[in-house]
Amino acid sequence: MTKDTIVANATPLIPSAVSIIRISGKDALKIGQSIFSKKEDIKPRKVYFGKFKDSEGNIIDEGIFIYFKAPYSFTGEDVVEIQTHGSVPVVKKIINEAIKLGARFAEPGEFTKRAFLNGKIDLTQAEAIAQLIEAKTEKASQAAVNILEGKLSSQVRRLRDALMNIESLIEAELNFPEDVEEMPLESIKNDLDNVIRQIKQLLSTYKKGKLxxxxxxxxxxxxxxxxxxxxxxxxxxxxRAIVSDIQGTTRDFIEESxxxxxxxxxxxxxxxxRHSTDEIEKIGIEKTKEKIKEADIVLFVFDAFEGLTEEDLKIYEDIKHKSPIIVANKADLLLDKDRKKYYFKDIIFxxxxxxxxxxxLENRIFNILGLTEDIDSEVYINLRHQEILEKSLKILEKVNNNLKDYENFKEILMLEIREAKEHLSEIIGEITTEDVLGNIFSSFCIGK
Ligand SMILES: Nc1nc2c(ncn2[C@@H]2O[C@H](COP(=O)(O)OP(=O)(O)OP(=O)(O)O)[C@@H](O)[C@H]2O)c(=O)[nH]1
Ligand SMILES: [Mg+2]
Incomplete structure (x- = not known):
């Protein structure tokens, strides 16, 4: 268990309306109060307005002070939240004062890690917090919120419980052979089938979640x-990009989200x-080739009015392994009857x-990704979950496909089921290692 008290800015260090500094740990209240003008009678979950002072009594700023008493806080420890004006020097000063008074600057993700260690959230929820903060689109944030709401944990728990149930049936028979009737192994097949089917369903969400x-x-x-x-x-x-009728206008690639x-x-x-003797253009063309290689999807564009030239066909040959979307641009210059002469199938004008x-074109891209249906309420697994589920699935499929072979080896069967179950427990973090936690929380931003 962690004994030290940590401090960090919860909001970014930039000029803003308000900044929040968070202190968590057993000395949070003592340290917070040493900085705050109100010294006594601070009640949990009440908002106090006052002045923040350094150890010499100089006023740093004025603002708000809130105390959350353990275990009723985000981390499950005593937490003090200080809200100041959003001034970078003020925030730095307050953090420094807290450190002078015995706090330590928090590691990335340490508040969330403590929330996990103190049982306030499980591991999928901790991951979802990072995912939510980093979400670039509404869909990504919705997917994160679904996990934060416990939708993934509850599915995984149900599967784990189903395996635990099978495990204990076998165990009972092994431990009390006189009292418990021998169980035909076929009777667990149905349950195993169910668990396997649901694990496969979860696994199928990985690709979409990544997208x-x-x-x-x-x-x-x-x-x-x-x-x-x-x-x-x-x-x-x-x-964003410069457009002109001069060939070779774009020399360096441009990226935009x-x-x-x-x-x-x-x-x-x-x-x-194109073939070029211009040194700079040549470098640009090399970079183009690299970018095409890295891309998930490539658009191959040609001039519909001029038609496909030798040069176009050469480029197409070079990139056709990427199955590019073929785009005939400048279609406004083209007569309807001329559109028919292009033999590429699925061409987009x-x-x-x-x-x-x-x-x-946008619809085509979306469809190529296999994302036609509504995806708002679903749960998507991440790479860590995928790897663990694969391990669990491998064991369960082996057992399920060879169930008869275990008739005289029920102890082994029990151990296999237990291992598959324990993998599921790793997803929610009931079983975990420092390495795994280090991996997950080190990717968080400071102060979260
Ligand atoms: N009529 C018509 N002209 C277009 C269309 N799209 C682009 N153009 C014109 O075609 C010329 C070249 O456009 P750019 O977008 O710079 O072409 P690019 O492929 O980026 O060219 P580079 O950067 O040199 O490789 C410009 O004069 C554009 O205005 C279109 O759909 N219809
Ligand atoms: Mg260009």
Missing amino acids: ITEGIKLAIAGRPNVGKSSLFNALIGYE FNIQGIPVKLIDTAGI TSTKTQEGIQE
């Missing part, structure tokens, strides 16, 4: 002047690919002048 939280990289490629930068601007919704129906997208505009096809 929602991390998003995708989308690169726009093609020869010079086909309208890549214009398309880039049309997709992100403002004139936006979202397509709630999926974060890092859009990359690249230099037009766009015009950055009339906005034709831009929405269709």
Whole structure:
């Protein structure tokens, strides 16, 4: 158990309306009160207004003081929250005073870690807090809130309990062979099937969850002047990239974040690919190739009016392994009958002048990701959960597929089920190691 008292700014160190400093641990109240002008009779969960002073009695600022008495606080320890004006020197000064009085500056995620260690939240909820803070879109924040509300924990607990139930049935038979009737192993098959099916369902959410939280990289490629930068601007919704009718306008790639129906997208505009003798342009074209390699989805753009040139086809050959979305831009210059001559299937005609096809392009990207349905109320697992669930699933499938072989080895069967169950406990953090906790909490921001 942690004995020391920690302090950190809970809000970022930038000029703002209000800043919050948090102190947690057994000396939180004593330390907080030494800085605060009101010395006695501080009641928990009451808001006090007063002055904050340093050890020499100089006023640092005035503001609000709230005391949360253990265990009724975020961390489960005594917590003091100090709200000052959002001034960087004021916040630093107060933190320094608290440190002089015996507090220690908190490690990243240490408040949340204490909340977990004190049983206020489980491990999936602690992870969800980090996910919520880092969420780039509403969908990502909704997914995090679902986990914070305990939707993942409750599913995992139900599965763990089902396995515990099977384990104890076998154990009872092993321990009290006279009193407990021998159980045909077929009778647990149904329960095992159920658990396996639900673990698979949870595992199937990983890919979507990753998309929602991390998003995708989308690169726009093609020869010079086909309208890549214009398309880039049309997709992100403002004139970020320079557009001109001079070939080779874009020399260095440009990245910008936006979202397509709630999926974060890092859009990359690249230099037009062509044979060039210009040194700088050559470097740009090399970078283009790197960006195409890294991208999850590539748009291959050509000029619909000029038609597919040799150069276009050469570029297409180079990137076709990426299964690019084929975009015929400048469709406003094209007569309807001419649209038929392009033999690519699933081609999308766009015009950055009339906005034709831009929405269709977004829909296509969204559909490629396999995200057609409504995803708002679902729970998505992360990489850690995925790895653990895979381990559990592997054991359960082995057992389930060879159930008859365990007829005379029920002890082994019990141990296997127990191991599968304990894996599930790791997800919610009932079983855990310092390494795992270190991994999770070190990725948090300071003060959380
Ligand atoms: N008519 C028409 N012109 C377009 C369209 N999109 C772009 N253009 C024009 O095509 C020219 C080139 O556009 P850019 O977006 O700079 O082309 P790019 O592919 O980024 O070119 P580089 O940066 O040189 O590789 C500009 O004059 C644009 O105004 C379109 O949909 N219709
Ligand atoms: Mg350009």
